[in-house]
Amino acid sequence: MGMGMGTGMGMGLGTTGTGTGTVDEDEEREAVFYRLENIGYRVGQGLVERFARDRPRFSDTLDVIKFVCKDLWGLVFRKQVDNLKTNHRGVYVLTDNNFRPLSRMSVETGGRSGGVQQAAVFLWVPCGIVRGALAAMGIQATVQAETTELPGAVFQIKTLPAK
């Protein structure tokens, strides 16, 4: 089954969370991050439960990461990750040069660098999705994402050693 996706809407990036805020604003940003990341986590977990169920067991962590880059990315963002790098010691860097949730955003030309920071909010759910997906496949990790130039996004996965 397919569903329509609202792609024609302008993304009105608000003026909230420009980072230079007061303690209260930082706290609020933190709370929003926590919520959105958790929502993503649950979604990532559920997606893997449904879509990795019938495939052969993963041979190693890299195999799992590749599943994230190809299958999960395709499922959620309808394209694959453009580049995957690893230091072979538990750190994986995923680069998506045209990250779907950011693909229709625009920033004031020559304006403050605030746009990129505001766009960061849109990376929190995806971060959670990746972390949740990894967890469902038995890998504990921290996931951070940043964007330096729209519409690209870089995800850094640090796996935690198994206990």
Next chain:
Amino acid sequence: MAANKASRLGEETRIDKVNAELVVLTYGTIVSQLCKDFDSDYVEVNKQLDKMGYNIGLRLIEDYLAKSNTVRRCSNFKETAEMIAKVGFKIFLNITPTIANWTNDGKQFSLIFDENPFADFVELPDDGRAQDELWYSNILCGVLRGALEMVQMQVEAHFISDVLRGNDTTEMRITLIRYIDDELPPEDD
């Protein structure tokens, strides 16, 4: 016939698809987060869902107009209902709810959802209250209210039954309150 035209429009519209499970899981997680945030105050959760939907609807109407290639306004509320069910729901959720139970004055009708993608794999909390108080898909009421307000119609929408609660059908009741007159900005003489 307006009805046939609406079905055709809904079918013809080609739009980007997004994975259904992704939508279902995301919506479900949002509802469950709201239940947590409001400490299982389901009346409040219904309200919040409606409000979220309203804000979506205010913007979604643009997307609807862009995608549906509708060339003219609906001549009456019956036609509006056809367009909602056969074009709007078809585009955005790939379903076509049935229109039923019109009142004689033509201002109130029901949408009956034979399928509701939001409700896939869903069970309401088993706390003895959610079954009576939570309208799981309430976001849809808000979407309709917001979208129609942007095209000069003030409506009221609410669910009256839901299969998730154990009812036989999922039915939403929509009432036209009034057509909103274009308000001209005050003239500066």
